Amino acid sequence: MLNRVVLIGRLTADPTLRYTPSGVANCTYTLAVDRPFTKQGGERETDFLNIVTWRQLAETCANYLKxxxxxxxxxxxxxxxxxxxxGKRVYVTEIVADNVRFLESNKNDSAGRQQPGTKNNNDPFSDDGKPIDIADEDLPF
Known part of the structure; x- marks a missing residue:
C-alpha cells in the first residue's frame, strides 16, 4: 500500500501552533493548491488543503511560515x-506532513525577514539588473 502526497501551494493564513497536554508541538495551516487545468472561463480552480505537522517540524513551520x-x-x-x-459523525481529511520546504526566501523583519526598501548586504544579486564589475582573471572559465 502507498499513501504519499506532494503538494506545492501558498498558505492562506499564518500557521497555528499548539501543544498537546504532554508537550508535543502541533502546527496546522491551510495550503491553497491550484489545479493543473482551467475552467471554461479560463479561471483556475484551487483546492484548500489542511496541513498538520508535529514536533520540531511544527515549531519550525510556526516560526518561518507566513x-x-x-x-x-x-x-x-x-x-x-x-x-x-x-451527535453527528464528522469526518476530517488532512495532510500529515513529514517534510516541508520553504520555496521563497523569507524577506521581512526580526525573524530574518527583510523590510521593504532595505538592501540585503548578504545577497550578491541585490542590485538587480545593474552591471557587475568582474575582472577576466576572476572568472573560473
Whole structure:
C-alpha cells in the first residue's frame, strides 16, 4: 500500500501552533493548491488543503511560515472522525506532513525577514539588473 502526497501551494493564513497536554508541538495551516487545468472561463480552480505537522517540524513551520508564502509539503493523507455536539459523525481529511520546504526566501523583519526598501548586504544579486564589475582573471572559465 502507498499513501504519499506532494503538494506545492501558498498558505492562506499564518500557521497555528499548539501543544498537546504532554508537550508535543502541533502546527496546522491551510495550503491553497491550484489545479493543473482551467475552467471554461479560463479561471483556475484551487483546492484548500489542511496541513498538520508535529514536533520540531511544527515549531519550525510556526516560526518561518507566513500567509502567502510558497511552500512544498510532502506527507500522507489522513482521515479522522469525531462526534460533534449534535451527535453527528464528522469526518476530517488532512495532510500529515513529514517534510516541508520553504520555496521563497523569507524577506521581512526580526525573524530574518527583510523590510521593504532595505538592501540585503548578504545577497550578491541585490542590485538587480545593474552591471557587475568582474575582472577576466576572476572568472573560473
Amino acid at each position: 500567509k502567502g508564502r510558497l511552500t512544498a509539503v510532502e506527507g500522507r493523507v489522513q482521515v479522522r472522525n469525531y462526534e460533534n455536539n449534535e
